[in-house]
Amino acid sequence: MAPPAPGDHEARRKDVSEAVWRVLAAKGFGGLTLRAVAAEMGASTGMLTHYFPSKRALVTHALDLLEQDTAGRPRRTPPADGLPTVRAMLLDILPLTPADTARNRIWVSSWDLSLADETLTAQQGDRYARLRDTFRPHLETARGLGEIPSNADTGQLASAAVAFVHGLVVQALFDPGRFPEDVQIAMLDDFVARLAGPGTDTAPGSSRDT
Amino acid sequence: MAPPAPGDHEARRKDVSEAVWRVLAAKGFGGLTLRAVAAEMGASTGMLTHYFPSKRALVTHALDLLEQDTAGRPRRTPPADGLPTVRAMLLDILPLTPADTARNRIWVSSWDLSLADETLTAQQGDRYARLRDTFRPHLETARGLGEIPSNADTGQLASAAVAFVHGLVVQALFDPGRFPEDVQIAMLDDFVARLAGPGTDTAPGSSRDT
Numbered sequence: 001m002a003p004p005a006p007g008d009h010e011a012r013r014k015d016v017s018e019a020v021w022r023v024l025a026a027k028g029f030g031g032l033t034l035r036a037v038a039a040e041m042g043a044s045t046g047m048l049t050h051y052f053p054s055k056r057a058l059v060t061h062a063l064d065l066l067e068q069d070t071a072g073r074p075r076r077t078p079p080a081d082g083l084p085t086v087r088a089m090l091l092d093i094l095p096l097t098p099a100d101t102a103r104n105r106i107w108v109s110s111w112d113l114s115l116a117d118e119t120l121t122a123q124q125g126d127r128y129a130r131l132r133d134t135f136r137p138h139l140e141t142a143r144g145l146g147e148i149p150s151n152a153d154t155g156q157l158a159s160a161a162v163a164f165v166h167g168l169v170v171q172a173l174f175d176p177g178r179f180p181e182d183v184q185i186a187m188l189d190d191f192v193a194r195l196a197g198p199g200t201d202t203a204p205g206s207s208r209d210t
Numbered sequence: 211m212a213p214p215a216p217g218d219h220e221a222r223r224k225d226v227s228e229a230v231w232r233v234l235a236a237k238g239f240g241g242l243t244l245r246a247v248a249a250e251m252g253a254s255t256g257m258l259t260h261y262f263p264s265k266r267a268l269v270t271h272a273l274d275l276l277e278q279d280t281a282g283r284p285r286r287t288p289p290a291d292g293l294p295t296v297r298a299m300l301l302d303i304l305p306l307t308p309a310d311t312a313r314n315r316i317w318v319s320s321w322d323l324s325l326a327d328e329t330l331t332a333q334q335g336d337r338y339a340r341l342r343d344t345f346r347p348h349l350e351t352a353r354g355l356g357e358i359p360s361n362a363d364t365g366q367l368a369s370a371a372v373a374f375v376h377g378l379v380v381q382a383l384f385d386p387g388r389f390p391e392d393v394q395i396a397m398l399d400d401f402v403a404r405l406a407g408p409g410t411d412t413a414p415g416s417s418r419d420t
Contacts, residue, residue, distance in 0.1 A: 028322040030240055105325055112238040112322040115315055115383060125385035159381065159389075160397055164370070167377030171369065173325060175335035179369075187370055190409040197407030199400040 015041060016051050020062055021069075025102040028109030032062055059113065063120075066106055073103065082142035086135060087192045090165045094188065095172050096181050104169045132158040139195075148195050157195060164191050225251060226261050230272055231279075235312040238319030242272055269323065273330075276316055283313065292352035296345060297402045300375045304398065305382050306391050314379045342368040349405075358405050367405060374401050 019040040023032055034052060038045045052058040075092050078085035095101040114120040132155075139154035148157070168187060172179035229250040233242055244262060248255045262268040285302050288295035305311040324330040342365075349364035358367070378397060382389035 026326070028326045030322045031326050109322040109325060111380065111384075112240045112319040115319060116236070116238045116241050121384060125388070128381060128384055129388065156397060156400060159378075159393075160374070160401060163377030163381055163397070164374045165377065166380055167373035167375065168369075170321065170376055170380075171338060171373055174321075174331060174338055178335070178339065183369075186410065187366060187373070190366060191370060193410045194404040194407055197404055200396065200403045 013051070016048070017061070017065055020058070021065055021102075021106075024062055024066075024106045024109065028106070029059065029062065029113045030109065032058060034058060063110065066103070066110065069103055070107075073099070082138065082145045083147045083192055083195065085138040086142065086161065086195075087188065089135065089138070090161060090188055090192070091185070093165045093169065094184050095169055095176075096184065101173070101176075105173055108170060108173060128162065132162050135161055142195075149198055152195075152199070157199075161191075161195075223261070226258070227271070227275055230268070231275055231312075231316075234272055234276075234316045234319065238316070239269065239272065239323045240319070242268060244268060273320065276313070276320065279313055280317075283309070292348065292355045293357045293402055293405065295348040296352065296371065296405075297398065299345065299348070300371060300398055300402070301395070303375045303379065304394050305379055305386075306394065311383070311386075315383055318380060318383060338372065342372050345371055352405075359408055362405075362409070367409075371401075371405075 016037070019037050020032070023036045023040050027036060034045045034048045034055070037058070038048050041048075052061065073092070076088040078088040093104075095104045111124075114124045135158040136154050139148065139152070139157050142148045143150060143152055143154060165188070168179070168184060172184055226247070229247050230242070233246045233250050237246065244255045244258045244265070247268070248258050251258075262271065283302070286298040288298040303314075305314045321334075324334045345368040346364050349358065349362070349367050352358045353360060353362055353364060375398070378389075378394060382394055
């Protein structure tokens with residue numbers, strides 16, 4: 001039998017990745033095994049050991065897929081600088097569509113694995129630090145525009161925004177019936193509106209005229 | 211050999227539960243196996259099958275331990291009704307001590323497992339609904355005391371408080387260096403202070419004199 005043409009090899013690799021993703025979306029990292037991926041493809045585990053010589057290789061590929069899917073997901077065009085951009089970035093994280101829900105479910109599932117491994121814990125910690133950093137310039141713009149108090153701590157607000165949206169993701173994943181799209185968006189709008197008020201980081205009256 | 215006295219049996223059961231807890235704190239549910247618990251105890255897996263005839267029985271016991279530890283954890287005495295009680299309840303959730311960190315780490319780890327099982331997903335969803343409900347009466351007291359606007363949506367604020375604190379738990383678990391105790395408390399105080407301001411749930415000017 002002739003070896004498969006390069007195009008076939010690429011197509012098969014894509015099939016494998018899609019099966020890994022479907023297993024993750026249904027069963028999480030706790031259910032990610034060569035056997036489960038093989039069953040999802042109707043293939044043999046022997047075929048899969050060609051792609052993944054170890055469980056570790058399978059998990060590494062799964063984490064790569066998650067990064068790629070997250071980086072490549074569609075994003076909203078912010079309607080304006082400052083807080084509207086912060087709102088759009090937070091909306092891009094929430095599980096508002098089936099694809100967003102699957103991605104979030106896989107991220108939450110990955111936390112068990114990542115917290116059990118020092119290297120993965122540090123990588124994930126750095127990843128969230130970078131995520132918080134993407135919010136800061138927009139919070140600084142909001143401060144410059146007077147949308148939030150002039151002495152607001154934008155680093156702390158960025159941390160608060162990421163904390164709030166991740167916690168809302170968890171609530172929505174466990175209870176989609178109580179957290180449909182409109183409830184998630186209303187909660188997010190309320191959170192963003194409160195950024196405009198004085199927190200503990202602003203001295204009393206310092207940002208008010210009276 | 212005589213069978214063990216009832217007291218020995220209870221002591222051994224406690225040893226097993228403590229070993230399960232240590233494995234969970236170090237490796238999460240993804241690392242919870244009879245073999246790992248046996249190694250933690252210096253016992254045989256055969257001895258453990260007496261307590262846990264299946265992986266499912268081990269996981270069920272682990273989830274029970276998590277519930278018991280959470281229910282029995284020490285709590286702060288709130289200094290006053292209303293928002294100070296809300297603040298104290300949120301502080302009781304944050305990973306501020308090693309014991310609180312272990313408990314939170316095990317909860318976050320359990321999400322992978324729970325999201326992969328419809329029954330566990332529904333149980334966890336109901337559990338978080340009850341947690342949100344514990345905040346509502348205190349938010350209603352805060353509203354009565356004028357600490358938050360008179361038309362604030364206490365149900366939505368309870369959901370926001372749980373979302374914020376769970377997301378902060380996740381950030382702190384992955385990055386304890388950037389989220390030491392004082393940073394977590396400062397973020398919480400800022401969040402609670404913002405509850406006093408007008409959100410989107412309050413009509414503009416409706417809670418102000420001017």
